[in-house]
Amino acid sequence: MIKVRLTQEQKKGRMGVLFLAPWLIGFLLLFALPIVESLKYSLSQLELTAEGMSLHFIGLENFKTAFLEHPAYNRILTESIVDMLVNVPLIIFFSLFSATLLNQKFRFRGLARAIFFLPVILASGALLGVEGGDIMQSVMQSANSEQGGNLSLLQSFELERMLIQSGANESVVAYLTDAVNRIYEIISRSGVQILIFLAGLQSISPSLYEAARIEGATGYEAFWKITFPVISPLILTNLIYSIIDAFSSNKMTRLIQETAFKTFDFGLSSAMSWIYFMCISVILFILYMLIARKVFYYD
């Protein structure tokens, strides 16, 4: 037998394949196979019979049903997309702002950071949904606001009136007051994004700021000329993460789940989720193309 001597690079490559093996098997078995199946389901009618499932190929019928016949599908789809378009810019803005705040030096910074990251732990998944529709909490909130002088709803109403009177653009005003009303939602969804921005801010070398200060730049200028360009790749990362996160649990996903497991229309459910996935991909692609060109890379 001829003994083949491998170079270090080849050895590494082989080891790499070995290291990746669990993921690769998982990808094929638990992802690639199901996604092909799902595409097949969306193009056919699925019937549960005594000996299992039977598939009839019916072309794009399921997609047609979703768009033209389903009572709520179109509405929920547009709603979830509009929701995303409203929330994501606010989340990005808020998390960048919080990260710059938390990056400065002040007393109790550790405590402030711990509190700001708390939503990462608490606000994912079921707990948030349960909190939304809770009677007790809303009662207590309204009790509090009566005491504290019309806190939540009325306040943004006042603000709206004031801004419109001062001659601001109405749609801008509506957006801003909407943001005020959504503040809890925004904050509770920006934990991971703050984390990512903060990690990015930490990686900027202080000597850059020092040089800028010696040259006479103000803090405002330093932010736009140093912080913003260096952090811009992370804005892209965060944007994509926020969009995926916003789309990962909302009314749409619930509708898809219900269609599958309450009305047992597996084909329709798959078709719905494929349309949904296509919408997400198109949005992501457009945004990526628009922003990726403007992103500044340090190296």
Place this chain on the structure above:
Amino acid sequence: MKPVVQFKQPAVRNKWASRVVTAFLWKLVRFVLLIGISYVIVYPILLKISIAFKDKKDLYNSTVVWIPKHFTLDNFRLVLQVIDYPKVLLTSVLLSGGTMLLQMITCALAGYAFAKLKFRGSNILFMLVIFTILVPPQTIMVPTYALYKNFDIFGIYELITGRPGVNLIGTYWPFVLSSALAMGLKTGLFIYIFRQFFRGIPKEIEEAAYIDGASILTTFFRVMLPNAVPAIVTVMLFAFVWQWNDTYFTTLVLINPDLMAVKVSTVAGQIASYLASEAGIATSTGNVDPFYLSMLSNTLILMAILPLIIMYFFAQRYFVESVERTGIVG
């Protein structure tokens, strides 16, 4: 020359003074902002704590807002009677902890391979990892269910035994499989974090280990992993918390699971029927006071997130500091 000096000095002093003033103002604004945002974040938790210790009497007393007049632990006692809390806690901890460990191992391996052990095509495979993050889990929901309902690795089992695959629905095997094969909840993100982190470790460290005669495996376990503690902590925390809070996958593959997040979303009905049977009206659950019911489910939510908060309290310091070096950054 004299007038010039006299003219200049006050100007400089003014500038200095205004700088001090703006710095002070900024500190004030920052303080207010931080307090405000922290309040918004902590508010729901404080609210739950306040509700949990209230007596039923305080519910209808309008003078009671935050601090209960009749301090009581009855709510906790009642919730403990309805739900087997220790058992639910144990199952949740075991499941979250188990998937956390498995995911950590496979994701660390995969992330290291993507960062340092490159081979032809590994970049394309990494694109596929990103792809798995992008696809919403609902897209592959039905086939995933069918897969576990009739589990069979590429039809090999059927070929050997002649029977269709094994039914894994209602067991914990789907969790073991999906996390050991790195296809669990948001697992692509963990691979991404590990890859970015390992990419940030200088090549020289790796090469030094090779020159000293270490094999690739030894280098990974003895040199790289001990350096990757920040990434490991971050991934472990995320994996644990997301599994703990998840109801999508758990309700998909388990039948009526004894898990915290699921219990939280279904407990209201259970408590209602318990209270109804307690009061002797076994047939209808409509007579139960909805406010009291909501008080009890709030207590349960508090009990459900309590373990997470305690864990975060200990991991927090480490976590918040480690994030800075995690290399989550792209």
